[in-house]
Amino acid sequence: MITFYRNTASPNVQKISLMLAETRIPHEVQSVDRGPDGTFAPSFLAISPNATVPAILDRDSGMSVFESGAILYYLAEKSGQFLPTGLGPRTEVMKWLMFEVANVGPVMGELYHYLLIESQAMTECHLPRYRDKLTRYCTLLDHQLEGQRYLCGEYSIADIALYPWCDILEDIAEIHVGDYANLSRWVATIGARPATQATHTTRPVTAGP
Numbered sequence: 169m170i171t172f173y174r175n176t177a178s179p180n181v182q183k184i185s186l187m188l189a190e191t192r193i194p195h196e197v198q199s200v201d202r203g204p205d206g207t208f209a210p211s212f213l214a215i216s217p218n219a220t221v222p223a224i225l226d227r228d229s230g231m232s233v234f235e236s237g238a239i240l241y242y243l244a245e246k247s248g249q250f251l252p253t254g255l256g257p258r259t260e261v262m263k264w265l266m267f268e269v270a271n272v273g274p275v276m277g278e279l280y281h282y283l284l285i286e287s288q289a290m291t292e293c294h295l296p297r298y299r300d301k302l303t304r305y306c307t308l309l310d311h312q313l314e315g316q317r318y319l320c321g322e323y324s325i326a327d328i329a330l331y332p333w334c335d336i337l338e339d340i341a342e343i344h345v346g347d348y349a350n351l352s353r354w355v356a357t358i359g360a361r362p363a364t365q366a367t368h369t370t371r372p373v374t375a376g377p
């Protein structure tokens with residue numbers, strides 16, 4: 169049995185919700201609040217040393233995993249799903265997974281934090297820089313999706329990692345996904361999957377100023 173530590177419905181948390189829904193791995197959910205009795209409690213730091221969610225504890229293997237990309241990898245290995253075998257196909261998936269954790273996630277995470285959690289206006293310096301980066305990422309993703317349903321052919325942990333952010337690009341970065349034909353088709357395709365439909369969304373009700 170896996171314990172899935174989460175808080176509110178953030179995109180990083182949604183990645184793991186999607187993976188658990190797709191793989192149907194038995195799990196229980198435990199909410200952890202940010203603070204000394206939650207994410208900074210010694211018992212939680214033993215599982216997630218950076219005091220972040222999502223995190224998991226696999227009581228079967230005794231392993232704990234933090235960082236959403238590493239959790240997706242672990243669950244793919246455990247379930248034998250959404251990560252192909254063979255060095256070539258597997259490396260393709262890992263490239264796009266790393267692209268998410270090193271680029272899209274951090275940039276979108278900052279925007280998400282300032283606009284939605286702190287409700288602060290971004291400075292004239294920050295917002296164009298983030299939008300420029302995201303525009304480049306959208307162009308890359310759109311190109312990668314040309315002629316294929318998912319990023320690496322079959323549905324994979326790379327798609328699962330990127331979807332929650334791409335689904336809210338318009339809401340928090342004012343980037344019109346409809347301008348990218350392949351990307352918008354991909355967002356709609358993943359959004360229609362039964363596991364996605366059964367999982368909470370992280371689309372904000374209203375964007376901050």
Ligand SMILES: N[C@@H](CCC(=O)N[C@@H](CS)C(=O)NCC(=O)O)C(=O)O
Pocket residue numbers: 178179180181202219220221222234235236237269273277
């Ligand atoms: N790179 C991490 C980011 C995780 C992250 O920032 N989680 C947020 C919630 S979505 C959090 O726990 N923030 C609390 C903090 O940074 O103290 C991942 O992909 O798991």
